[in-house]
Amino acid sequence: MNTSxxxxxxxxxxxxxxxxxxxxxxxxxxxxxxxxxAISNIALDGIGQARNLYQYAAxxxxxxxxxxxxxxxxxxxxxxxxxxxxxxxxxxxxxxxxQFLFSAYQFYFYxxxxxxxxxxxxxxxxxxxxxxxxxxxxxxxxxxxxxxxxAESHDKMVKAIAEIWNYTGExxxxxxxxxxxxxxxxxxxxxxxxxxxxxxxxxxxxxxxIAIPEKSFAQKGGKEGIHTEHLGYILAEMQxxxxxxxxxxx
Amino acid sequence: MISFCIFTxxxxxxxxxxxxxxxxxxDKEIRIEPKDWMPEKYRQTLIRQISQxxxxxxxxxxxxxxxxxxxxxxxxxxxxxxxxxxxxxxxxYLYSAAETLGISRDEMYEQLHSGKAKYSSIFNYPTLSxxxxxxxxxxxxxxxxxxxxxxxxxxxxxxxxxMVRVCKEESFxxxxxxxxxxxxxxxxxxxxxxxxxxxxxxxxxxIMMFGPKDDESPNTIQSMKWKIKRFTNDExxxxxxxxCAEQIKILNLTIPDPDxxxxxxKGHYDFGTINxxxxxxxxxxxxxxxxxxxxxxxxxxxxxxxxxxAATAHAQKRAQRLAEKRA
Numbered sequence: 001m002n003t004s005x006x007x008x009x010x011x012x013x014x015x016x017x018x019x020x021x022x023x024x025x026x027x028x029x030x031x032x033x034x035x036x037x038a039i040s041n042i043a044l045d046g047i048g049q050a051r052n053l054y055q056y057a058a059x060x061x062x063x064x065x066x067x068x069x070x071x072x073x074x075x076x077x078x079x080x081x082x083x084x085x086x087x088x089x090x091x092x093x094x095x096x097x098x099q100f101l102f103s104a105y106q107f108y109f110y111x112x113x114x115x116x117x118x119x120x121x122x123x124x125x126x127x128x129x130x131x132x133x134x135x136x137x138x139x140x141x142x143x144x145x146x147x148x149x150x151a152e153s154h155d156k157m158v159k160a161i162a163e164i165w166n167y168t169g170e171x172x173x174x175x176x177x178x179x180x181x182x183x184x185x186x187x188x189x190x191x192x193x194x195x196x197x198x199x200x201x202x203x204x205x206x207x208x209x210i211a212i213p214e215k216s217f218a219q220k221g222g223k224e225g226i227h228t229e230h231l232g233y234i235l236a237e238m239q240x241x242x243x244x245x246x247x248x249x250x
Numbered sequence: 251m252i253s254f255c256i257f258t259x260x261x262x263x264x265x266x267x268x269x270x271x272x273x274x275x276x277d278k279e280i281r282i283e284p285k286d287w288m289p290e291k292y293r294q295t296l297i298r299q300i301s302q303x304x305x306x307x308x309x310x311x312x313x314x315x316x317x318x319x320x321x322x323x324x325x326x327x328x329x330x331x332x333x334x335x336x337x338x339x340x341x342x343y344l345y346s347a348a349e350t351l352g353i354s355r356d357e358m359y360e361q362l363h364s365g366k367a368k369y370s371s372i373f374n375y376p377t378l379s380x381x382x383x384x385x386x387x388x389x390x391x392x393x394x395x396x397x398x399x400x401x402x403x404x405x406x407x408x409x410x411x412x413m414v415r416v417c418k419e420e421s422f423x424x425x426x427x428x429x430x431x432x433x434x435x436x437x438x439x440x441x442x443x444x445x446x447x448x449x450x451x452x453x454x455x456x457i458m459m460f461g462p463k464d465d466e467s468p469n470t471i472q473s474m475k476w477k478i479k480r481f482t483n484d485e486x487x488x489x490x491x492x493x494c495a496e497q498i499k500i501l502n503l504t505i506p507d508p509d510x511x512x513x514x515x516k517g518h519y520d521f522g523t524i525n526x527x528x529x530x531x532x533x534x535x536x537x538x539x540x541x542x543x544x545x546x547x548x549x550x551x552x553x554x555x556x557x558x559x560a561a562t563a564h565a566q567k568r569a570q571r572l573a574e575k576r577a
Contacts, residue, residue, distance in 0.1 A: 031554025
């Protein structure tokens with residue numbers, strides 16, 4: 001059970017860190033100054049959530065692990081983030097769509113996690129939910145704005161959906177550790193949040209005048225350590241200093 | 251024709267009176283506000299200075315942004331990201347302050363992209379190691395603060411108020427930068443080497459940040475008279491050198507200037523000759539990263555065009571729908 005709880009906590013931490021890292025790549029390059037600030041802020045929230053979760057995973061591990069050893073010294077096979085979080089940023093349509101699909105998921109997810117039998121996870125959920133509420137509002141607005149903006153922005157949003165949609169199935173496919181913890185009231189039952197997520201996505205897509213793809217195939221594996229080729233490059237960049245100068249304090 | 255001439259003369263006389271009244275206000279330390287009368291040259295000087303300052307914040311995000319994805323731990327990553335985000339915020343306050351003088355943000359961007367408007371040359375140097383995040387905080391932000399603190403009392407109200415907020419955050423950044431260097435200086439030999447190399451590269455460009463020597467600074471006299479500027483370039487540079495010469499001792503590192511030594515008589519540190527040729531070359535566009543920095547800004551702006559157009563189009567659609575609903 002402890003191993004499952006560690007894996008589950010790492011899964012949540014990795015989601016927050018990897019998407020935070022991706023969003024941070026926008027800092028200084030956003031389409032408008034206000035939006036540069038907004039996306040950096042969302043990135044910062046992700047990194048903050050990741051820190052809370054890694055710190056908890058380190059305590060649970062009880063083997064000298066720290067938030068930094070967990071973030072900087074694990075390899076691709078150890079990371080348990082959803083594949084959607086590691087996809088390249090693409091253009092502003094892809095970035096805001098990915099954020100919307102993920103934030104809608106995270107919003108309902110944390111609402112459930114607040115009721116977790118694990119008090120620490122419940123507390124982190126409560127803290128994070130305030131931030132995620134804003135992420136969801138901000139990203140919904142962008143999906144609507146671009147879908148219902150110009151012909152060009154509409155096309156780009158449609159293209160973004162084609163790029164990303166197949167990575168949403170994984171959101172609701174429980175990993176082995178999730179199934180085990182859901183039974184004991186610790187992990188969120190994904191079947192409960194799936195219809196809420198679908199409703200939200202339908203409503204926002206309708207306002208954005210874009211359609212949900214009829215066909216989809218769920219790309220999966222992230223939760224169990226089988227990733228896209230992109231994650232290796234993220235880690236190579238992110239972990240560079242820790243790997244090049246082992247044991248140094250920063 | 252005669253009456254026209256008299257009218258023009260009267261106007262010229264009025265203008266002179268206005269200028270006198272304006273100067274009296276300045277002398278009495280009364281803030282100038284956007285709707286107040288001001289000489290055209292005062293307005294233009296401020297637009298130039300504030301927009302240049304705003305552009306420096308935005309271009310300044312790039313060299314540090316370069317290390318966000320490679321920050322060595324989660325705490326440093328969060329601090330650096332927050333810092334670069336602060337700079338975007340400073341850009342916003344400053345563009346807004348400049349807008350009160352009758353220029354739009356888009357016009358200012360255009361001036362930046364065309365090369366008409368300048369930004370601080372320091373950002374045309376590359377960030378090659380993590381230690382550069384420390385050196386930029388300590389030296390570059392340190393020099394910026396030295397320039398900016400007096401601007402909190404500058405004569406133009408919106409600029410002065412923007413600077414109060416900017417300075418609060420900048421002094422925080424400067425302490426963070428020093429702390430990065432302090433950690434490196436107490437770390438492994440490889441980390442000390444990183445810190446030494448970084449200070450060697452950033453020291454001279456940092457003291458160039460105060461601008462040309464007083465006798466070669468064409469705008470200083472008028473700017474001092476209008477109290478836009480309160481200290482000369484050389485006064486501020488000396489103050490900065492004096493502070494750094496003491497702080498480097500805490501780092502147990504060396505400032506790369508063999509002529510740096512305390513002058514008892516003057517009560518200040520003497521320092522070596524600045525390479526003004528390098529200074530003017532970088533301003534002329536020949537710094538190591540001038541092209542990269544400007545290209546990055548232009549790319550963000552051009553690739554963001556469709557996003558901004560979509561936002562405008564959607565806002566119009568919404569407004570129209572709302573109007574139809576009300577009708």
